[in-house]
Amino acid sequence: MSATRPFSKADPSPTTTDSTAPSPARARLRHIALPFGSLLLFLALWQLLAVSGTWSETLVPPPAKVWDAFIDVSTTHDGVRGYNGTTLIEHLGISLRRIALGAGIGIALGVLFGLFMGTVGWVRSLFEPWITFLRTLPPLAYFSLLIIWLGINEEPKITLLAVAAFPPVAVSTTTAVTAVPQSLVEAARALGGSRWDVVRDVVVPSALPETLTGVRLAVGVAYSSLVAAELVNGLPGIGGMVKDAANYNNTPVVLVGIIAIGVSGLFIDGLLLRLERALVPWRGRA
Secondary structure, X not given: OOOOOOOOOOOOOOOOOOOOOOOHHXXXXXXXXXXXXXXXXXXXXXXXXXXXXXXXXXXXOOHHXXXXXXXXXXXXXXXXXXXXXXXXXXXXXXXXXXXXXXXXXXXXXXXXXXXXXXXXHHHHHHHHHHHHHHHOOOHHHHHHHHHHHHOOOHHHHHHHHHHHHHHHHHHHHHHHHHOOOHHHHHHHHHOOOOHHHHHHHHHHHHHHHHHHHHHHHHHHHHHHOHHHHOOOOOOOOHHHHHHHHHHOOOHHHHHHHHHHHHHHHHHHHHHHHHHHHHHOOOOOOO
């Protein structure tokens, strides 16, 4: 009978667990606590900078004054409703409607152009330099021209946001389509698939992850162009509110508008990220 060897410290034991791995509850707590802690640290540094006297309150108002401005523009006070007769949520809602319409048009056109350029070589050679040229232009470079052409109402604002959102989606979709494995395309054709079948069943699903990333980028670019789009006749609108308040050195209201744009942008990007995870759950998995 052979002798049994006792377990040594180096032997793996089926009953041992990795104590260094965080539990799901701790991971969720850390996921919430870290952003909250960074926010508290930012507010503390902001308050210290405001009370240090390095700059006047006109340039760096304390958080309390910005909070008071937030309450003022969100409610009716002293007979004045919000800012310029419109509350903050109404300003933001009008701007979001402009972004939804303008960016929606730009994204839809970008996806269509991207599919077309990715599947037809000569179309890509024809349009890709123009899209690259458009992508490098800052919005203010052509906004004045849009005003000359389209007037000062909603048309130039919507057009500016659409033009800003179009290139990121077109470029990402084109790149994703050209990166589709040729073996999949040839297999679909060998099984009798038409050109439309190949595009619908092979190209679009393969390109969808990168296309959705381009959509998120396009929405971000549209947000960064919002204040530029509302420079002229932008009230009501959150960008118009920021510009009008800046004309009167009303820094607290300017900061309220900037924070509102940023928070709403984070919220919409989170929704787009959840949509991406729902449509392409296989992304990031082997």
